[in-house]
Amino acid sequence: MVAGSRAKGEEIVTPLAEPTDLELIRKIAAAGGRKYTAGNIDRGKYQRLVALGWLTEVSVNISDVVYEVTEAGKAAARLK
Numbered sequence: 508m509v510a511g512s513r514a515k516g517e518e519i520v521t522p523l524a525e526p527t528d529l530e531l532i533r534k535i536a537a538a539g540g541r542k543y544t545a546g547n548i549d550r551g552k553y554q555r556l557v558a559l560g561w562l563t564e565v566s567v568n569i570s571d572v573v574y575e576v577t578e579a580g581k582a583a584a585r586l587k
Contacts, residue, residue: 522555525555527552528552528556531553531556532556532576532580535562535574535580536576536584540581541576542574543571543573544572546571550572553574559579560580562574562576563577
């Protein structure tokens with residue numbers, strides 16, 4: 508099987524947004540749409556937003572990651 512492919516009939520599971528996800532995307536969007544994380548930290552909350560399609564991630568080096576708000580993330584940040 509090719510990496511990233513799925514077996515026939517396999518479901519794609521998309522996580523549901525939590526209220527804390529909305530708070531975080533609003534905070535990142537209001538601060539310019541980018542979040543730089545450095546060092547050995549728990550990035551789970553940012554990974555949830557990546558899974559939702561609200562952030563993209565780029566590894567800057569072995570320990571640092573930059574997250575950027577997507578168009579879907581901008582739309583989510585505007586939700587009430």
